[in-house]
Amino acid sequence: MIKLVAIDVDDTLLNSQGKLLESTKRTIKQAVEQQVKVVLCSGRPLAGVKHFLQELNIVADDQYVITFNGSVIESVTGKVLKKSGLSFTTALEIEQYSQRHDVAFNFVDANSRIITSNHHVGRITVVQAWENSAGILVRATKELSKDNQIIKAVFGDEQKKLDDIENDVIRQFGAENYVVRAADNFLEVMHKNVDKGAALKFLTAKLGLVPSDVMVIGDERNDIPMFNFAGTAVVMGNGSDLAKEHADYVTSSNDADGIEQAFNEFVFK
Structure with a gap:
């Protein structure tokens, strides 16, 4: 049973116009209502994903986000669990x-x-x-x-x-x-000690979860460390060939309800 879904933002969560599809919003809100943790994992800082979190109604203190490609792990309200920077x-x-x-x-x-x-x-x-x-x-x-x-x-x-x-x-x-x-x-x-996979490993341990509880959805090489950690690795249809080599499943593209398809395949069963 999937208890946490980690989702890349650009070209994965968002369509090619940088927007949330209605199917994506509907799907993620349903998952959150069913107590599935949905964690956005992005190279962006918190300010760059906050408006999407609000659109998805991921706003509670017990919801989390991985930002800066894994350099910061924090609650969606800004409580930092772990942070690593450059010298x-x-x-x-x-x-x-x-x-x-x-x-x-x-x-x-x-x-x-x-x-x-x-x-x-x-x-x-x-x-x-x-x-x-x-x-x-x-x-x-x-x-x-x-x-x-x-x-x-x-x-x-x-x-x-x-x-x-x-x-x-x-x-x-x-x-x-x-x-x-x-x-x-x-x-x-x-x-040197950060990437999205290391951050996801830290967060899931904090939440008492194991890799088999986790599904990851992404599209690019910076998502590969997450694919290698999670029990279920999903790559978008628009993802790179290198990312697809690490996939358990290739879903539809970010313009063709790929997020909804992945949730229906692995979460809502």
């Missing part, structure tokens, strides 16, 4: 790397602020701020307090530019940090 030294090195390679970047802090030293703020950073209901603070890293809680760094640029630097970023930062291509336009660097 100030790593932040400086990432800023310097971005300048050498002329690639747009930003940091996201514990307050969901987007911080960048790019005076010509990149298009992707602007979209990221809009999606997360966040402002953009233009500051050099050395101007930030060393106590500032930087949760993750984001190289946010055009796909080809990130394709060109991805392997080098992994070589430069991957030994001491978790580096993941979260989407075509996002290459992210986080604390």
Whole structure:
């Protein structure tokens, strides 16, 4: 019996227009009414998923969300269970790397602020701020307090530019940090001990659940650690080929009631 469903947000929970399908809203509200925990797991901060949580009526103190690709585990009301960020030294090195390679970047802090030293703020950073209901603070890293809680760094640029630097970023930062291509336009660097799967493992243990109690729904490579943990791994029809290699089941796309189909197959039985 599935007791917890962990769902990626972009291109999974949301359709290709960044909206919740009516079938998705109906399905998740039904699951919550049946005491199934529904946990949104996103690279976004809490501010970037809060309006979706409200639409889905996931608002109680005993409901949880995994944000920043696993760097923060918290209640939907903002009570933090666990948080892991980047060191100030790593932040400086990432800023310097971005300048050498002329690639747009930003940091996201514990307050969901987007911080960048790019005076010509990149298009992707602007979209990221809009999606997360966040402002953009233009500051050099050395101007930030060393106590500032930087949760993750984001190289946010055009796909080809990130394709060109991805392997080098992994070589430069991957030994001491978790580096993941979260989407075509996002290459992210986080604390070495975090990913969505590790966060989900922590949360389920806190709730007294085991992997067989858990279903995961996602679409991309940053969801793979969750697929490897959960008893049931579902990949969206629009998901990447790599993600599908880790699936127990491939559901319909995010534009074709894929969430509803997955719940009907594994939860409402």
